[in-house]
Amino acid sequence: MLSARRTAIIVASLSMALAGTAATAQATPKAKAGSHCTADLSTHKTRCYGSFREVIAAATGGRVTDAPATPQQAAKDKKFLAELNAPANSAAQTRTALAQNTVVGGILYEDWNYGGSSLTLTIPSACKDDGQWDWGYNNLDDWNDRVSSVIPAGNCYVALYSDIYYNGTQQQYNTSTPYVGDAMNDRASSVKLL
Ligand SMILES: [Ca+2]
Numbered sequence: 133m134l135s136a137r138r139t140a141i142i143v144a145s146l147s148m149a150l151a152g153t154a155a156t157a158q159a160t161p162k163a164k165a166g167s168h169c170t171a172d173l174s175t176h177k178t179r180c181y182g183s184f185r186e187v188i189a190a191a192t193g194g195r196v197t198d199a200p201a202t203p204q205q206a207a208k209d210k211k212f213l214a215e216l217n218a219p220a221n222s223a224a225q226t227r228t229a230l231a232q233n234t235v236v237g238g239i240l241y242e243d244w245n246y247g248g249s250s251l252t253l254t255i256p257s258a259c260k261d262d263g264q265w266d267w268g269y270n271n272l273d274d275w276n277d278r279v280s281s282v283i284p285a286g287n288c289y290v291a292l293y294s295d296i297y298y299n300g301t302q303q304q305y306n307t308s309t310p311y312v313g314d315a316m317n318d319r320a321s322s323v324k325l326l
C-alpha cells in the first residue's frame with residue numbers, strides 16, 4: 133500500500149504535469165479554437181457548450197433549437213438571424229427570458245468572417261432605443277484581444293473598447309460585421325451593448 137507521503141508526492145508530480153500542460157496551452161493561442169460559450173452579462177458567468185447550436189438553444193432558453201451548425205453559416209442565414217432577434221412568442225417565454233437572461237445581445241468571434249471560437253452575450257431583455265447603453269462586459273478576460281468579427285442582436289449595437297472598463301479607443305457595430313477593422317482587430321478588452 134502507498135504511504136500518505138508517497139501519495140502526496142504522486143499528487144504533487146501530477147499537479148506539476150498538469151501545470152506543464154496548462155503552460156503549453158497558454159503558449160498556443162489556437163488551443164481554444166472551436167469552443168462555443170455564452171457570457172451572461174448580468175452575472176459575468178461564462179458557460180461552454182459542445183456546439184454553436186447548443187449555445188444558441190441555451191442562450192435563447194430553448195426558443196431557437198435549429199441554429200445552423202456553424203457560426204459561419206449562422207452569420208449568413210437571414211432566417212436564423214430574424215429568429216434570433218424575434219421577441220419571445222409567449223408570456224411564459226418572456227418570463228423564462230427574464231429569469232435566465234435568454235435574450236442574445238450579440239455574438240463575438242475569434243476570427244474574421246465569424247470563424248474560430250464564439251462568445252454569445254446573453255442579457256435579460258433586449259436593448260432599448262434610448263441612446264443609453266444597456267449592458268456591458270467590462271473585462272473580456274479569456275476573450276481579451278481576440279475578437280475579429282461580431283454580430284449584434286437583441287436590438288443592440290455592439291461597441292468594442294480597446295481597454296478594459298470601456299477605456300481606450302471605441303468602435304461601434306450596428307450590423308453583422310465580418311471584420312471589425314484593423315484599428316480594433318485583436319484589441320477589444322471590454323464591450324458595451326447599446
Ligand atoms: Ca481574432
Ligand SMILES: [Ca+2]
Binds near residue numbers: 294295296318319320
Ligand atoms: Ca485590448
